[in-house]
Amino acid sequence: MIYDKIYDFCKVRNTHGAYKNGIDEYSPRLKFIINTIDELNLNYEIIKFNDSIFKNNYFYNIYLKGNSDMMAIAHHDVYNPNCDNANDNSASIINCLLLKKLNPDINIAIIDGEEPPCFGIGSKRLASDIISKYFGKIKHVLNLELTGLGGNNFFIGKLGSRLENKIIKEFNPLVISVPFNDSMILMDKNIDSTVITSLPIINNIPDYSIMSRIHTKLDSIDSISINDMKIFTEKIALKILS
Ligand SMILES: [Zn+2]
Structure with a gap:
């Protein structure tokens, strides 16, 4: 099962946080993602770009084109290079690649520069590539975002997109106000987008503690579940995107 890739992915440590990842060349995590895509025999293109604020750094988006008008995205950069970053956002990278394997028509973008202090450099580039x-x-x-634990249970961000309404009709999930994420950048550029996060439910109560674990050692491989990743990807995300 390709979801197993998450174990090796979480062992990979970048040497810098989000805004210095591309100083030398591909970051260790980026190399791992590229190798995994190669192993899956998928076609892709790597977009290398600059930003006027973080001048000495390069950013990298990876695009896997499909024939449909649906796209899944996940950011690959990390805020804290000294932890697993399992739920934020390694699980979502693996889940995106699995989505592509399961339905080659889906467009996928694995993007850079989401975490502070970048706040959407990769999604700004993606927006201009979608517009062109x-x-x-x-x-x-x-x-x-954070799709490593929760399986069938999830919430979506309240951003007022058409996709949000479509998901509400089909799944009736929790819809909550969320902190900064790449969907906000896309919506600003008139690209319809929704952020989705898996949410464990314990004794009928949503467990939002997943949010407080991010960027710390608590966001470890042991804190997520590959079975939940599979359920989320195949029962929820695949349906939304088909
Ligand atoms: Zn994230």
Whole structure:
């Protein structure tokens, strides 16, 4: 099962946080992602770009084109290079690659520069590539954030997108106000997008403690579940994007 890749991915340590990842060359995590895509025999293109604020650094988006008008995205950069970053956002990278394997028509973008202090450098670049029709017509973008634990249970960010309404009709999930995420950048550029996060339910109560673990050692491989990743990807995300 390719979801197992998460164990090796979480062992990979970048040497810097989000805004210095590309100083030398591909970061260790980026190399791991590229190797995994190669092993899966998927076609992709790596977009290397600069930002006027973080001048000495390069950023990298990875695009896997599909024939539909649906797209899934996940950010690959990390805030704290000294922890597993399992739920934020390693699990979502693996889940995105699995989505592509399960339905090759889905467009995928693995993007850089989400974490502080970058706040959406990769999604700004993605927005301009969507607008210039790199992927053809894109109707909805589903942004996977923290999709390593929770399985069938999830919430979506309250951003007022058409995709949000579509998901509410089909799944009736929790809809909550969320902190900064790449969907906000896309919505600003008139690209319809929703952020989705898996949410464990314990004794009928949503366990929001997943949010407080991010960027710390508590966001470890032991704190997520590959079975939940599989359920989320195949029962929820795949349906939303089909
Ligand atoms: Zn994140």
